[in-house]
Amino acid sequence: MHAKKLAWIWSVISLLVLGLGSWLVYSSFKNLDYEWNFGFLKDYVWDPINHTPGLLLQGLWITLKVSFFSILWGTLLGLIIGGLMMGREPISRWFALIFVDVFRNTPVLVQLYVMYFIVGTAVEMEPETAGILTLSLFCASYVAEIFRGAVLEFEKGQIDAAKAMGLPSWQIAYHIAAPQVLRRMLPALVGQFVSLVKDSSLVSVISVADITKSALNIVAVSFKSFETWFVVAILYCLVNTVLSSYGRYLERRLRVG
């Protein structure tokens, strides 16, 4: 009885906050003396002269590409670094700890600058390569911690049970450890990926032509920053909604009893 009453109050509070928020947004827009005009953006979606994708779509493609490869390499490297962190070998464990601390405790923006303008001049590097490399390292440092956390939570007694059954170690890793560790990692991992997609907007400062860079260019020509950033925000939101919905779907499918 008690719980039911409380649940009802939460619904009312949610609706009130939602109403208040909508009213605030509505009245701000109404008071704003601005002619909204989204029409001009369609030429940036599809180039009418060359019949090719416009700046926005090209930028979206680069954003997807940079995010995808950063997540891929970052995850693989993160698992290796996380493994080293838990290993017995002291030198590699030290190295892994320092790696994680450096990349987690400094701003990505600074990491990008250092990678492109300092490392990138010593070793010839395209802006996009520098961007993907930096974001991969950054992502790896978080994945390493997520991996370590999931492995520490894992009940070790099961390993003895699997060994006693006579399973070889690769089967123990594949059938026993991996599904459980993966399931434990999933929520934090999806959160990390979503935030990486947003962080990928920073590669625009080293002139990678991602969607943020496209928006900067469009604003510079059209002076319509409200509409442009509004649409760009919606595009980021769409990509991340797809990503987190897929994550939630996997979470349900890989339930741990």
Add this chain to the structure above:
Amino acid sequence: MMATRGKQLIAMEGVSKSFKNSDRLLTVLDSLDLEVYEGDVLCLIGPSGSGKSTCLRAMNALETIDKGRIEICGIDYASGTPLHKIRQHTAMVFQRFELFPHLTALENVALGPRLIAKLKKPEAEAEAQALLKRVGLESQAHKYPSQLSGGQQQRVGIARALANKPKVLLCDEPTSALDPELVHEVTDILQQLASEGMTMVIVTHEMRFARSVATECLFLEGGKIVERAEPAAFFDRPQHPRLKTFLERLT
């Protein structure tokens, strides 16, 4: 006496093991000898910390040993045969069950047949279902371990151990994590297995169970088996002074 015995399944010879706790060396097994023959039901008894678990875990190489020799069905662990192959002759039941939490009861039991006997999924699950029926859990097959009581989890543990058709079943205090009223669920099944001729080594603190199930009881003390006798002699006419005081303290 020797003539009535079946095939030798486990032989431990001069096995020593010590643990390094901080900077102190703790000798847990001290040149221990132990043989298990086909049809034996051995109950390993001893004070807490005397090394019963270590002894049992050494039998399937979950614990390394410092000295000595262990042979399972004639295969020496030091012979170079892959460990997992040797372990397939034995099975283990754990104090804390150690079921795989991401698999249902049925999948827990079917895993061994699928991966080790390489059965197809339907056949493996049919075998698993038959084993679950044997431990009285056919109706719980699709539940996850977290949805089962302790007694039910341990019965799944036993079914899982039997699934690989082991020559010897090793049980490390199979009832000591259970509520007292659930203990019989597990001891009844072990008793049944014993009467069907299953070879077992059981570490237990349940003296009444030991007396009724064992063909022989063993007392572990100071890293050695200091007494090995049939239950009646073991409990009613103990020889070793430490066993005498141990049994006196229980009553």
